[in-house]
Amino acid sequence: MFNGKYRALLHDLQHGKFFGDVSAMCHVTEFQKRGLPHGHILLVLEDDDKLRCADDYDSVVSAELPDPAVNKELYDIVAKCMMHGPCGKLNENAPCTHKGQCSKGFPRDFSDETMENLEGYPIYYRSDLCVLFLQAATALSFHQMLCGLAEAPSCYGSICSSI
Numbered sequence: 792m793f794n795g796k797y798r799a800l801l802h803d804l805q806h807g808k809f810f811g812d813v814s815a816m817c818h819v820t821e822f823q824k825r826g827l828p829h830g831h832i833l834l835v836l837e838d839d840d841k842l843r844c845a846d847d848y849d850s851v852v853s854a855e856l857p858d859p860a861v862n863k864e865l866y867d868i869v870a871k872c873m874m875h876g877p878c879g880k881l882n883e884n885a886p887c888t889h890k891g892q893c894s895k896g897f898p899r900d901f902s903d904e905t906m907e908n909l910e911g912y913p914i915y916y917r918s919d920l921c922v923l924f925l926q927a928a929t930a931l932s933f934h935q936m937l938c939g940l941a942e943a944p945s946c947y948g949s950i951c952s953s954i
């Protein structure tokens with residue numbers, strides 16, 4: 792099942808169905824510790840289709856937890872599959888935790904807007920509303936959310952605009 796969906800996704804990406812014309816693509820399949828496969832896909836877009844500003848980034852990437860009142864199905868998928876943590880001080884046994892800190896940089900700060908940064912990786916718009924959605928769905932306190940799960944969704948994808 793994974794292979795069929797993965798191949799269909801690669802085909803659609805390569806033929807410009809989502810982001811525009813692709814000049815190069817590289818991908819690798821990895822297996823998590825529980826054996827679940829996932830793919831890492833790098834797309835290099837043709838010059839005319841490159842994502843160059845915050846509005847372009849916001850058109851294809853979201854670091855938000857969807858509002859469950861608006862789209863419960865999407866909220867459930869993101870909450871189940873895209874959340875990072877708990878880790879750091881909330882779970883020092885998490886594989887990503889070293890010396891009480893998440894080695895992946897979570898939790899990420901909330902941001903009122905998407906901004907470019909010096910390394911070419913944007914800081915995505917990430918409102919603190921997701922804390923309220925998560926708090927309603929879990930037994931964690933607001934403080935725990937801010938310290939741990941406030942990392943919100945880890946992202947559906949990421950952009951590097953300096954390549």
Ligand SMILES: [Zn+2]
Pocket residue numbers: 875876877878879885887888893894895896897
């Ligand atoms: Zn972590």
